[in-house]
Amino acid sequence: MINKISTNNYKPGLDIDFVKKKYNLKKVIKLASNENPLGPSKSALKILEKSKDNINRYPDGRCDDLKKEITRFISKSFIKPDNIVIGNGSSEILELVAKAFLSDKSEVVFSKHSFIVYKLVSNFMNAKIRESKLITNKSKNFMSSDLDDMKRKITQKTRVIFLANPANPTGALLSYEAIDKFISTLSKRIIIVIDEAYIEYACMLGHKSCIDLIQKYKNIIITRSFSKIYALAGVRIGYGLASKEIVSKLNNKRQPFNVNQIAQQMAIKSLDDKKFLINSLNDYVMCREYLTKELDKLDLQYIDSYANFITINFGRSTRTVFNQLLRSGIILRPLDNYNLSSYLRLTIGTLKECRAFITSLSEILGKTNV
Numbered sequence: 001m002i003n004k005i006s007t008n009n010y011k012p013g014l015d016i017d018f019v020k021k022k023y024n025l026k027k028v029i030k031l032a033s034n035e036n037p038l039g040p041s042k043s044a045l046k047i048l049e050k051s052k053d054n055i056n057r058y059p060d061g062r063c064d065d066l067k068k069e070i071t072r073f074i075s076k077s078f079i080k081p082d083n084i085v086i087g088n089g090s091s092e093i094l095e096l097v098a099k100a101f102l103s104d105k106s107e108v109v110f111s112k113h114s115f116i117v118y119k120l121v122s123n124f125m126n127a128k129i130r131e132s133k134l135i136t137n138k139s140k141n142f143m144s145s146d147l148d149d150m151k152r153k154i155t156q157k158t159r160v161i162f163l164a165n166p167a168n169p170t171g172a173l174l175s176y177e178a179i180d181k182f183i184s185t186l187s188k189r190i191i192i193v194i195d196e197a198y199i200e201y202a203c204m205l206g207h208k209s210c211i212d213l214i215q216k217y218k219n220i221i222i223t224r225s226f227s228k229i230y231a232l233a234g235v236r237i238g239y240g241l242a243s244k245e246i247v248s249k250l251n252n253k254r255q256p257f258n259v260n261q262i263a264q265q266m267a268i269k270s271l272d273d274k275k276f277l278i279n280s281l282n283d284y285v286m287c288r289e290y291l292t293k294e295l296d297k298l299d300l301q302y303i304d305s306y307a308n309f310i311t312i313n314f315g316r317s318t319r320t321v322f323n324q325l326l327r328s329g330i331i332l333r334p335l336d337n338y339n340l341s342s343y344l345r346l347t348i349g350t351l352k353e354c355r356a357f358i359t360s361l362s363e364i365l366g367k368t369n370v
């Protein structure tokens with residue numbers, strides 16, 4: 001794992017057109033960047049056409065309408081517009097946290113193999129990074145954050161903890177109760193970011209968001225993304241929820257027009273489209289079940305995932321299998337830059353895409369798909 005990382009060494013999933021050209025393929029399936037394969041809500045898409053008329057105007061820098069819609073959507077008395085900060089993707093909120101709370105004199109704690117942006121934004125501020133262990137015994141919590149070890153990494157200089165729930169690239173989840181207990185033991189001067197970019201999938205599987213903890217602790221920030229279940233990765237929009245005081249500090253660190261008008265409007269329409277959300281989540285459950293059954297048949301070990309991807313352990317370098325999959329027109333995500341070189345991350349696509357993946361993988365592994 002590179003200790004100092006910059007945007008120049010961030011490795012996104014391969015591009016479909018690039019793979020088509022390189023391998024002379026007509027059809028390529030991308031299961032590499034945890035996007036919703038169904039695309040955005042139809043009512044959100046209509047905004048693209050409508051927006052043509054006012055594209056010369058600056059957006060609403062305060063994102064008032066979107067904040068109202070988020071308040072309505074979350075429907076908790078303690079979440080008001082003043083408790084919300086909107087970002088150019090939830091990655092921007094992570095960056096605002098770093099700008100507001102980290103410096104070269106402070107420390108930040110997160111788990112090994114955490115979402116790479118935590119390292120990136122901490123490096124922007126030259127803060128010292130302390131990485132805690134994951135649980136690696138083959139328990140139910142395999143590859144989830146070891147909160148006891150995280151506590152051991154805290155010092156007098158710790159200002160921020162980043163905790164993704166579910167985590168990327170592992171998909172592992174911590175329970176609401178475990179997070180609550182963990183935070184209750186920490187100093188109030190530490191800001192705890194609970195990154196819920198994939199929370200909708202975990203909730204669909206019966207788990208609980210940590211939003212209620214905002215009422216209990218003034219030092220936490222929940223971040224949410226429109227890039228995953230809402231399929232708006234391309235327009236870049238996400239949000240953070242926290243106490244008014246924290247939100248004000250984060251707002252002080254952002255540009256006045258950080259979120260474009262199209263993204264704001266598309267996000268509003270997406271939150272309002274319950275049918276879209278339910279359809280996407282039902283498909284997710286069906287495809288997740290299909291994939292886990294098939295991976296079991298292939299005798300492959302994978303991390304129990306609560307997000308829209310499954311991280312598979314091939315027990316050896318994945319370079320060969322990754323390249324063979326590419327040749328058959330399927331893009332997965334290698335995890336070498338997460339120091340997980342025996343794992344590939346598979347985004348849960350449509351049933352058709354998942355079937356194509358299993359067929360190719362079975363052929364590559366020399367087994368038949370029965």
Ligand SMILES: Cc1ncc(COP(=O)(O)O)c(C=O)c1O
Nearest residue numbers: 089090091115168197225227238
């Ligand atoms: C755990 C986690 N948090 C946050 C993000 C950032 O999402 P975005 O900036 O697109 O909202 C991602 C994206 O992959 C992620 O995996």
